[in-house]
Amino acid sequence: MIDQATIDRILDAAQIVDVVSEFVTLRRRGVNYIGLCPFHNEKTPSFSVSPSKGLCKCFSCGKGGNVVHFIMEHEQLSYYEALKWLANKYHIEVKERELTDEEKQAHSLRESLFVVNQFASEYFQDILYNHIDGQRIGMTYLRSRGFRDDIIKKFQLGYSTDSHDALARTAKQKGYQEEFLVKTGLCYRKDDGSLRDRFWGRVIFPVHTLSGKVVAFGGRVLSAATKNVQMKYVNSPESEIYHKSRELYGIYFAKQAIVRQDRCFLVEGYTDVISMHQSGIENVVASSGTALTSDQIRLIHRFTNNITVLYDGDGAGIKASIRGIDMLLEEGMNIKVCLLPDGDDPDSFARKHNATDYQTYINEHEVDFIRFKTNLLMEEAGKDPIKRASLISSIVKSISVIPDSIVRSVYTRECSQLLQMEEKILIEAVNKLIEQAQENKYKEIQRKQRQATQDAQPAPPTTYPEAQPTEIPIPDETQLPPAPLETAAEYIPPTAEQPAGQPASTPVPTDNYLSYIPLEGNEQKLFYKKEQLLLQMIVRYGEKVMCYFEDENGEEQPLTVIECISSSLKEDELQFHYPLDRRILKEAENHLHDEGFVSERYFLTHPDPEISKQAAELASDRYQLSKYHSKGQAIITDEERLYELVPRLLIDFKLSIVEEEMKHTLQALANPDIYNNPEKCQEIMQHYKELQKIQIPMAQKAGDRVILR
Template sequence: MALIKKEVVDQIILQADIVEVVGDFVSLKKKGQNMWACCPFHHEKSPSFSVAPNKGIYKCFGCGKAGNSVQFIMDVEGTSYVEALKYLAKKYSIDIEEDQSPAAVQAQNERDSLYIISDFAKEYYVKALHKNDEGQSIGAPYFKQRGLSAATIQKFELGYSLDSWDDFTKAALDKGFQLKYLEETGLTIVKQEEGKQYDRFRGRVMFPIQNVSGRTIGFGARTLKSNDKKSPKYVNSPESPIYHKSDVLYGMFQAKQSIRQEDECFLVEGYLDVLSLHQGGIENVVASSGTSLTENQIKLIGRYTKYITVLYDGDPAGIKASLRGIDLILEGGLNVNVVLFPDGDDPDSYIRRVGDTAFKAYLKEHSQDFISFKSALYAQEAKDNPVKKADAIREMVVSISKIPDAIKRSVFLQQCSLRFGIDEQVLISEYNKIHLTEQKNARHQAPPQPSSYGSSFDEMAAEAEAAAAAEAAMYEDENQAETSQNDVLQRREREVIRFILNYADKEIEEGLTASQFMLSELEDIEFKTPIYKRLFDMCRLKLEQGFVPTASEFMQHEDKEIRNEVIDLVSEKYELSDGWATHEIFVPREADLVSYGSEREVLRLKWRNVQMMIKDQMDTLPNLSNAQDLDKCLRTIKALKEFEKQIADLLGIVVSR
């Protein structure tokens, strides 16, 4: 595998701003010191995904994903460590010197090989369109006929596949690419029993499909043979390790910046719809490429905006088929508008017929919220038929029930009531039935969410009371006999390491930092949990070498377990609301009480260790027959119990005798 020098890696990590990197994929909002968003890695309606700018990390408190800028790119793009570094180096204009020898390329892992061969195929098809006589005489005229400019063709890297059985496959093999990768990407079809191999795409115009970072992952291909009834109009790449059609939207790479700037995404069906609108100055447009809309595609759009406008052609059958899928958009918490074009037109044909200016005006004039559109559609169908009308109303309530925002639900229920002339309470009753059924059938509860900001005093007081109750329950739980002592000890060891990493250089008195105090006080304690023992030993070694054991260094550790644990330890799920200051109530933060906190965490760990030692001695007692050993054990237990009581008194804990 190509190697990147350590100093270059350090430079990339140093320059990669976590907010900028994550912000390319997710719309972040500042709350307190951190930034928050709905997680890009799992479906959720309320934000539990946190980015800490001062620590350079992200953490989802719902699914557990966490890391730095490099890990985020690896997670969101599904790339290797090296590919993630390359991505960030390109973003921040950092030069990378790599070994491009055949041996290094051969050593690339399989996933990287699939990307490389897909890029080669894209360049091959582009060259065939522009440099080959067949491409110039057949492919180029088609794009010209569809009104596409040279700039659009170049921007979307459109191409042409020659009408030959194996021209591309031969070219790829001649370049040294392995047949297994050609087959895995679907570029080549291999018939083992016949000993044959041939190109999947032949005599077609080619639309490269890219992921959000611009890497080619697959292709859509349109035939130009109108008289061949056996050949499908469109052929797409099959699923592969780098291409999952349910996760991809055509044009997202070119559209993502515009979507974020306009805070709106236009959703169309086909490749040419995207190309024509993009060329007409509407760049915030993507296509589902003829597939039913999926939850992952909605989540992908939701990274950049909460507003989707679906552009439908005038085919009623197609509209009815798509309505069920768009309920997913509502369920995802996004706002949906609809624009319906005249019968016989789609976005591509309409913008070419009326021009850019008239098209944009049409969008503004005919855009309506999805619920209004759907209710009008169903009301027209139902007319004076009571049974159809009842079914239409029920369909509307089902759609409205998908909306997570209570105020929006209420508004749409009122609107639906007026549209169908039915009492609003009847609709609310029907909604409640649907909601209760969904709750009953739910298999998983939503993860706990971070506190909101700008809360009222009563809300903050309720949160504080709940937090206090939770903490009290935790300590009560620790004192229950059935609670595993090992689990309790692990919890206390974790808190010690968390405190050291978060406040390593914080002075608790002049000339004495929290890490120096805690490591010194616990030098005779043997940590039982392997991961915390490793971290404690690493912190102690750093201190002995004259360095502060900071979390930032451990977050770059080569051991993934160390990296993940440290990120988890320094990630803060909750922050104190600024609203307390508004009410002129001073609530001390943990960082304000480091001296007090570090001493208590040391005492708590010592107390649990003493309890474990007492238990070990008590377990040994029944097995002792020698009077001298028995007496020694009893004296040890007595001394340990006295020590336990001393620590308990300092902690303010009553020990039952």
């Protein structure tokens, strides 16, 4: 953790115009600056930077925030990594909390391995450029593949001579420990205890982490220089810093292009990525010949929902496409598949075409996965009814793993048309597979929980009677996939923390906030907009005094915006609907009377990136009240009329959220499971009556008429 004092120093030093200017060409427009948005392609500048507020925002795609959020988004770094990036730029020493001895040891080991890998990368590059074999063999091979010198340098390609221990000897001469050479996988020990290089006689492809550190290597054998070697490629083994299932080759060089294009191309090998970069297509990564994993998919998903899988046009490429599809679907990706012409792979095709032609081919030949899989398997099945049934089962299985129920429905309808089958039959098949998957997951959860319970308890004495089996609750961190058909409310009303589709019987930790309103999908609702405007008042003007009141002793006391909103909500036993909004209000209450507390400053520099991001959004002009003019036509600012704005927003919010809550409470009463349970039905009816009691006086204050039910 970075201490708050250091965070404050970083934010004080980091000027947003100075930082953004490193990545965007800005020109002044009034008191602000404007440029082309770095997060999406545009021709008309819509990216605005406000030096006075310390905020930036694209009014086209909506991305922006303070200087830390800009670096997080642009460089795809975590909150603390972005702070360190800024600290390094402004030469600020970062002081972090004291680590435990175990943490220090683990951190030291990881850092040592990264240092050794960096040395090896520079060593391999030096051999490629300055050694006679590097120039004669390594560079000749790379240029024969059509790689330009700037691309070779960009990807830090290198070469290792055919000497079996050249790297080991050089490393030891420079003081690097043998232990780390072995742990990184750069070397391994022979039976006699001596070190042997793993990558001798090969062209070297360094693998970079998301932040650009060299985490591993791949080496391609050159038959002209290396004989009697069977494996074409050798890769670094797993280590404390390298897990091949979590890394994607080229992600460091592709991340910004993926965000900008909102699309990622997935290929198979190192040279595919390099050739496509050289042709001008940079939003491309490779699984490095390994089977695609969930961790790799989630890494892509951080930057985009859209992925196009590029494979060779031969049978192996087609089968490889099929194998990875279900995993991509399960992670909620939008998938297309593009098969290149026979005889071409992404590398060779890129060498024959420029970026425009390549993109045109992909756009014309990429196929949605349903059509791709259906057409491919239909061709294989022919008129054989058994194979056709197997084909349908395979497609239905793919559809069933899609987490979004709307997307599942669309694909089911399209599949029905392609296969000329009744949609009802396919829906039943999909729902059956979903139910089966839920049941299997539930049983697995029960088994693990039961095992954990047994492990945590000592074995009872033999004199004890045999224990009766008990129902094991599902732990709250486990989320089951949504059921195919969902009712308006489950037996137990969902809380604001309960994800949509999660069975209501699952115990969910709460902060004493109970609501029948779903947590998601409320962006167009009135209460959502009013809640955001109230939160904006807290962030922008929370510590400001909006009016004065007389206490019990008849003395005038100031009333701040935070105190007004907090006390007003508590008076009617209401809260903000969203957990993050409740957290912000709670922290505002706790820190209001801290010395020097300024709400906007406090939340913009908050160590929790979710809070600081929300604060940056609220401090910008996304949620803007209408302009107000006095009789003399002079503009009156929001701060000058807080005494009027805040109470009005509070009444509007309360009325709208109570009305929405009443609507969803009535829907819950219509649920047969609740209707047939007198006790539960009475409980929910009582909740509805309490809402009515709250609504009536508020409506009277607002001058509204309410029809009593």
